[in-house]
Amino acid sequence: MPNFTDALPPKDQRPSLALVRVKPGKPIQAIVTATNFVGCETHYWHGRTAPCEQPNCEACDDGSPTRFHAYIASWNPATNRSFLLEITRAAADAFDGYRNTYGSLRGCRYSVHRASSNPNSRVIVELHPADEQRFAIPQPPNVIACLCTIWHCSPPEAIAPRLNGNGSTNARRREVLDAIKLANTKGA
Numbered sequence: 399m400p401n402f403t404d405a406l407p408p409k410d411q412r413p414s415l416a417l418v419r420v421k422p423g424k425p426i427q428a429i430v431t432a433t434n435f436v437g438c439e440t441h442y443w444h445g446r447t448a449p450c451e452q453p454n455c456e457a458c459d460d461g462s463p464t465r466f467h468a469y470i471a472s473w474n475p476a477t478n479r480s481f482l483l484e485i486t487r488a489a490a491d492a493f494d495g496y497r498n499t500y501g502s503l504r505g506c507r508y509s510v511h512r513a514s515s516n517p518n519s520r521v522i523v524e525l526h527p528a529d530e531q532r533f534a535i536p537q538p539p540n541v542i543a544c545l546c547t548i549w550h551c552s553p554p555e556a557i558a559p560r561l562n563g564n565g566s567t568n569a570r571r572r573e574v575l576d577a578i579k580l581a582n583t584k585g586a
């Protein structure tokens with residue numbers, strides 16, 4: 399028998415942000431909210447980007463090549479929208495240099511675009527320190543937890559210390575979500 403209700407179920411609490419890639423003709427301008435980027439070797443496997451999970455990686459075993467991506471917590475002050483920018487190793491160089499110069503990426507105002515209409519053309523990156531007085535930059539998300547939500551994978555032990563507990567799938571899922579919430583309250 400169906401269980402009808404006039405109350406809404408609780409909102410999905412999993413941390414989630416849109417993943418944005420640089421597309422031709424669509425420049426992106428935003429401000430970095432996190433102090434650092436999160437890098438990860440990935441595979442393009444079975445039609446989607448998936449993290450490389452060495453030392454036990456099915457995609458590696460299948461002969462799929464790895465590719466480094468950097469994920470940058472971003473906020474667009476014009477739309478008040480937060481998102482994760484996904485860039486390749488080459489485009490991440492400029493952010494790495496900025497971090498080395500200023501000690502942190504937070505507050506870095508960036509503009510990225512493709513050099514031509516070719517979707518694989520070089521990504522041009524321009525970076526400037528934002529005027530922090532002008533922008534109330536939001537707190538950063540937990541980028542790793544967001545990526546785990548996007549990739550449908552378990553968060554690493556560091557942010558899900560109780561992941562290996564016994565119990566039903568639902569109980570374990572709750573444990574993971576609690577661990578992510580805990581990690582979020584501790585900051586990214």
Ligand SMILES: [Zn+2]
Nearest residue numbers: 450451455458
């Ligand atoms: Zn792999």
